[in-house]
Amino acid sequence: MPILTAANLTKIYGSQRGVQHEALHQFHLAVGKGEFIGIMGPSGSGKTTLLNLLSTIDSPTSGTVTIDQTTVTNLSRNKLAAFRRKETGFIFQDYNLLETLTIGENIMLPLTLNKWKVNEMKERLQLVTEQLGIAELVDKRIFEVSGGQLQRAAIARAIIHEPTVIYADEPTGNLDSKASRQVMEALQFLHQEKKTTTIMVTHDPFAASFCGRVIFIKDGKLFNEIHKGDNRQRFFQDILNVQSILGGNTDDFQTVRF
Amino acid sequence: MTFRQFAFNNVKRNTRAYVSYFLSCMFAVTVFFMYAVVIFHPAIRNYEFHDVVQSGIIASEVMIYIFSFLFVLYSTGTFIKSRKKEYGLLTTLGIKKSQLNRLLILENTIIGLTSILAGIAVGALLTKLFLMVFSAVLGIDDILPFHLSWRAIGLTVLLFFIMFELNTLAVVWTLRTKSVMEVFRGSLESRRTPKFSWILSTLALGAVVYAYYLAYTADLISIMWRMFPILALIIPGTYFLFTQLSIATTNLLKRNKSLLYRNLNLLTISDLSYKLKENARILFIVTILSAVAFTSSGVLFGLLRGVEAETLRFTPQAVSLLSNENAKLEEFESVVTDVETQFKEQFIPYESTLATAIRTETESTLSNWDKTPVLVYGYSDYQQMMDLKGVEAKAEPQYGKGILFVQDLIDSYTKSIPEVIGVKTGQTTTNLSLDWEVSPLNSSIGTNVQLIVSDEQYKQFKQEAETSSIRYNYVMDIPNSLNYATKTENVLNQVNPEIAFTDSQADFYLMMRQSMSYLFFFGIFISVLFFLAAGSILYFRMYQGIDKDLKHYYSLYRIGLTSKEMRKIASRQVALLFFLPFSVAAVHAGFAFKALQNILVSNVLIPSIFVYSLYFAVHFINFIIIRNIYTTKLNKVM
Ligand SMILES: Nc1ncnc2c1ncn2[C@@H]1O[C@H](COP(=O)(O)OP(=O)(O)OP(=O)(O)O)[C@@H](O)[C@H]1O
Ligand SMILES: [Mg+2]
Numbered sequence: 087m088p089i090l091t092a093a094n095l096t097k098i099y100g101s102q103r104g105v106q107h108e109a110l111h112q113f114h115l116a117v118g119k120g121e122f123i124g125i126m127g128p129s130g131s132g133k134t135t136l137l138n139l140l141s142t143i144d145s146p147t148s149g150t151v152t153i154d155q156t157t158v159t160n161l162s163r164n165k166l167a168a169f170r171r172k173e174t175g176f177i178f179q180d181y182n183l184l185e186t187l188t189i190g191e192n193i194m195l196p197l198t199l200n201k202w203k204v205n206e207m208k209e210r211l212q213l214v215t216e217q218l219g220i221a222e223l224v225d226k227r228i229f230e231v232s233g234g235q236l237q238r239a240a241i242a243r244a245i246i247h248e249p250t251v252i253y254a255d256e257p258t259g260n261l262d263s264k265a266s267r268q269v270m271e272a273l274q275f276l277h278q279e280k281k282t283t284t285i286m287v288t289h290d291p292f293a294a295s296f297c298g299r300v301i302f303i304k305d306g307k308l309f310n311e312i313h314k315g316d317n318r319q320r321f322f323q324d325i326l327n328v329q330s331i332l333g334g335n336t337d338d339f340q341t342v343r344f
Numbered sequence: 345m346t347f348r349q350f351a352f353n354n355v356k357r358n359t360r361a362y363v364s365y366f367l368s369c370m371f372a373v374t375v376f377f378m379y380a381v382v383i384f385h386p387a388i389r390n391y392e393f394h395d396v397v398q399s400g401i402i403a404s405e406v407m408i409y410i411f412s413f414l415f416v417l418y419s420t421g422t423f424i425k426s427r428k429k430e431y432g433l434l435t436t437l438g439i440k441k442s443q444l445n446r447l448l449i450l451e452n453t454i455i456g457l458t459s460i461l462a463g464i465a466v467g468a469l470l471t472k473l474f475l476m477v478f479s480a481v482l483g484i485d486d487i488l489p490f491h492l493s494w495r496a497i498g499l500t501v502l503l504f505f506i507m508f509e510l511n512t513l514a515v516v517w518t519l520r521t522k523s524v525m526e527v528f529r530g531s532l533e534s535r536r537t538p539k540f541s542w543i544l545s546t547l548a549l550g551a552v553v554y555a556y557y558l559a560y561t562a563d564l565i566s567i568m569w570r571m572f573p574i575l576a577l578i579i580p581g582t583y584f585l586f587t588q589l590s591i592a593t594t595n596l597l598k599r600n601k602s603l604l605y606r607n608l609n610l611l612t613i614s615d616l617s618y619k620l621k622e623n624a625r626i627l628f629i630v631t632i633l634s635a636v637a638f639t640s641s642g643v644l645f646g647l648l649r650g651v652e653a654e655t656l657r658f659t660p661q662a663v664s665l666l667s668n669e670n671a672k673l674e675e676f677e678s679v680v681t682d683v684e685t686q687f688k689e690q691f692i693p694y695e696s697t698l699a700t701a702i703r704t705e706t707e708s709t710l711s712n713w714d715k716t717p718v719l720v721y722g723y724s725d726y727q728q729m730m731d732l733k734g735v736e737a738k739a740e741p742q743y744g745k746g747i748l749f750v751q752d753l754i755d756s757y758t759k760s761i762p763e764v765i766g767v768k769t770g771q772t773t774t775n776l777s778l779d780w781e782v783s784p785l786n787s788s789i790g791t792n793v794q795l796i797v798s799d800e801q802y803k804q805f806k807q808e809a810e811t812s813s814i815r816y817n818y819v820m821d822i823p824n825s826l827n828y829a830t831k832t833e834n835v836l837n838q839v840n841p842e843i844a845f846t847d848s849q850a851d852f853y854l855m856m857r858q859s860m861s862y863l864f865f866f867g868i869f870i871s872v873l874f875f876l877a878a879g880s881i882l883y884f885r886m887y888q889g890i891d892k893d894l895k896h897y898y899s900l901y902r903i904g905l906t907s908k909e910m911r912k913i914a915s916r917q918v919a920l921l922f923f924l925p926f927s928v929a930a931v932h933a934g935f936a937f938k939a940l941q942n943i944l945v946s947n948v949l950i951p952s953i954f955v956y957s958l959y960f961a962v963h964f965i966n967f968i969i970i971r972n973i974y975t976t977k978l979n980k981v982m
Contacts, residue, residue, distance in 0.1 A: 143901075143902055163906075163907065163982070164906045164907060164908055167901065167904045167905060167906035167907070167909075167982075168904065168906060169904075170902075170903065170904035171903060171904025171905070172904075174904070176902055176903055178902070182899045182902060182903070183899075184611075184896065184899060184900075186614045186615045186617075186618050186896075187610070187614050191610060191614065194605065194610075195610065195611075195903065196903060196904070198605050198606070198607060198608075198610045198611075199607070199608075199904065199905065199909075201606075201607050204601055204602045204605045204606075207605060227537065243903070
């Protein structure tokens, strides 16, 4: 029983009369409960578009998305927002943290929106920040901490309300290899501990190798799909292979990380 | 592509930043120009204003210029800030410092010139509109015909050209003192936690409260020298109220975690402290502008309303005709008959009575009261005049006593009234002991003072007095006399001044109203300008900051903020930016009204409440419109 299903998703950008661009073409996807899935593909292939549709941030031109038996593509914008804040968590390449708040306040934001009690919020904050190793940063401001720490704060915010699905769009895109590893290990830990369904868009084969399944898109259509066996190293190699067939550039030094 | 083309294209492409900057500049020009059009209007220029009014008019123009300067400087500041990244980029790409300066100067000159032209056009249009509305609303037709003078245009162009160029130089200079890295980092500056100082906050509060105290306790004498200290305290006080105390308050709010973390408060409050910090100077300008607008329109409205009260106070009788020294009784009677006939023809309702009086002089050891001309009435005549007005007369004074009627003036004059006064009739002088009272009779040329004596005493005086000192006073009462003011005035103008001296409520009222009308026009004009300025500045502020807000709310939208909640947060913040300066200005003006109340006799409470409600209504509508525009814009990313 998949927790998330996308059927016939098509997204066409541009106005009726202006230049139109079909970023996604009749896309199908089913994500099982507790799955950790990666989405890869060349730049401009429609990954972010797909993720935005799956996560209800954007609405498709046609097709449906169903999450936990709710057909979210039928909901009004206000209902969607309410749905998002309860059922989903987000991690963005640009962190999407608010400058006006401290790290701790940023992490607690979803809880304040969901009208939690102050004590419970604080307890939860303590718990999550300790899990992610950023407990001592909660009173710092955004510009006072590093990119890796910011991304872990963003992860903390994404999971603090225990969402049904976590969406991540290139969470390691702005980070160096060490920070990437920390972030991915944090995600993996959460996935193993909480069994939260996670959908991640990435360019980085190393990050993708943490997933259980990777799907490849090209020109808005499914290109290929590979599963992790029991060997992560082989999975990583498979990803690299598909990438080279796709024509995406692969850097040799990416293998150095192992 | 030449450098000039590059600068031109730059303006063309960065539309949002440029448009708001351009509009702000244009708006400053518009306000200044509207005022210049009025003061350079031939009718105004040739009108003989009181010196005080004249300097007030010029002072307002100087003030508008200074505020325009501050506003333009501020707008340039935000404009440059929003583009610091671009300048940083250009510098790292190897643009020469001199080239960057030339780019800046060229850009600013283009914007400056176009905004001067546009500002003059819009200003002309709005002035025309204002004159039309003013005439229509107040029923004073054609107080000023529409006229654009070259002087107004010339002055505006000159002063604003100088302003924009100075402004550009200031910007070039500040950019020069910063390194490239600092320019780059400029966009990060806003992220720092807003700082404030407790000392400055306390001082600001102290200054404002002390200024309030000075205004509250001021009187006619002390207000003269208190005026300056009050302004010197209130203006910087208000400034620091917004830059320091407002931040201090939000920081205190932030400490209360259970309040802060409740639902939308976290977003509202933490964003608010930034908005307050960023807008502190704007809020300050808006507050001062609004306070000036409230105070001046309150005062003027009070004065205008006061005209009727003052008329009744200084001319208690509707019409009075006092015979002249050389006029014969028959001549005087024919004048009276003429007046009566004309009143009847014009359907002016009236009742009348004729009194006689002796014009003579007083004798007193007090030099103020020696040889003062006085009109002596017998009690019966006085009683008749009072009956006519429907006012109860005082009891008849005993023989040897008198009631002195003096003009309703300030205390110091009435304080020195002697207890006994000598009255000369012919060769004899009779000493009378005195009561005194504010006069219920009209004053007349040369005799502000009247004396009422018993009928017996009067008979005796009349025998002693020379016949040339006998005067006839024909007095009329007209119900609602001010409704017939113009007609009455016309009739009385035909009376031969050789025979009778006329005094009437109509005359006083029309004269007062005439002399008030330009003053009133100016007051309302300035108030409306300032008030519009205040509202628009807030609008530009929202417009300039909207890119940042769009980003902010998009971030929130992605993690599930509903557009309803966005509206709630944005409304609260916009409301605060709108009504915080309004309330502070209202309190400022309130104390100004109180100081005014201490000086004036007429009540300023009603006019001030009226003024507040009117401005509040306009401000509220303004708020609703701007909030809707703002939230609709934000809703695009939701
Ligand atoms: N808002 C938009 N309006 C019009 N076209 C868009 C919009 N967003 C994306 N596109 C186009 O749709 C296509 C897919 O874009 P998308 O952002 O999904 O790509 P992506 O796979 O995420 O690329 P990248 O790896 O570079 O992030 C691109 O050709 C892009 O130009
Ligand atoms: Mg993308």
